Amino acid sequence: MKPRHLLALLAAASMLIAMPALAADSAQDFVDKAAIGGKFEVDSSKIAQDKAQDQSIKNFAQTMIRDHGAANAKLETIAGDQKLKVPTALDAQHQGDLDKLQNAQPPIDPAYVDMQRKAHADAVKLFESYARDGDNAALKTFAQQTVGTLKMHRQMIEKIAAAQDSITGATTPAVKTTNAPNAAALVPGANSFTETQAKSRIEDAGYSNVSKLAKDDQGIWRGQATKSGQSVAVGLDYQGNVVADSK
Template identity: 85%
Template sequence: MKTRHLLASLTVASIVFAMPAFAADSAQDFVDKAAVGGKFEVDSSQLALNKVQDQSIKDFAQRMIRDHGAANTKLQAVAGEQKLKVPAALDAQHQADLDKLKNGQAPIDPAYVDMQRKAHDEAVKLFEDYASKGDNPALKTFAQQTVDTLKMHRQMIEKIAARQDSITGATTPAVKTDNTPNAAALVPGANSFTEAQAKSRIEGAGYTNVSKLAKDDQGIWRGQATKAGESLAVGLDYQGNVVASK
């Protein structure tokens, strides 16, 4: 009987001691991804300052250096207090993206904007998830304090992307004044935009209150939005074209 009690006690003790190790691994994973993402933001933006042409993109890059630089410093401090290691180098994928910018012929405006859109989609998801379900209270608070800034960055870069597309003709904003949807401007095809990306893209084209988004059988995201005080049906195709109708 005593032996069984001893074994049961040891089993409980093993579980108790195992849990912090699991929590540390999960927290370390967040630190790894957040640190690499933050470093990429700063490094790519420093590089972009000398290789992009559009002044609004330069201004965005400067803001990334400032905001992500501050967030990186805060993450290092919090991670240090939690006895977690902050990676000093980029991972292979981020380094490959940075090398593309470094080796690309100036101006690199489109490549930088595309990378920033992808990076901020990933960062918002990472920080939202950890802010909600994180296992380390200090890092969870850091994520909660940082995620709104990341969302603001994502909205900024989507607006820049929409404006760039309108200059190059890649986006076709068209608010109809009759009851006939301008469906011809939307191109059917496999759509890789997530719902969050579709919403950000539509908001970047000047719409607000974007809701009820659903992808139809042609790969087109459709929903409701507001522009100039009007409630409109809005669509987004796989090319990034945004079209609305009454």
């Protein structure tokens, strides 16, 4: 019995010793994700303030710079008090998105809106989860205090996205009419579809494995896709027409 009791005590002691390390790892993970997300919000919004065309998007970008800048500073202070490291650079995925936005041809409004919708969906999920189950009291309080602002931001960007969709639908009916016949040929013109939107539109037209999308000098998205088991070249014009393309 004594050896068995001794083993039980040792196991319990090892668990107690391990708990702070696990807590620190979880808290550090939250700090990493929250800091990178916040930095991306600010950096992408600075680009949008400079390059976006719609004033409502510029105004939203200014709000992001202000609110996320303040939250980032608060997070840095709390993390420092908790002896946690705050990343100073974006990860590869966020940096890639930032580079795409910086190098995109105008208008960048749709691309920025898409990025903000995804970023805020991710941020709300992260902060809600940590506000509920967080293992660090100070960071948990920070998450609880911040998640309401993030939800407000999400509502704002969804409203802007709906307005943008309304404008696109009014000028390019093919985008909203999925059962309308496609044009026999792709129509050149200023294309406001982002790569993500172009891929989704092509998939809605019955294609799969859409890849290698690139916008040409006529404003037409061109890439490769699969339909009926065959690999084909496919194109999407500014009107939303999808055509198997020989080019």
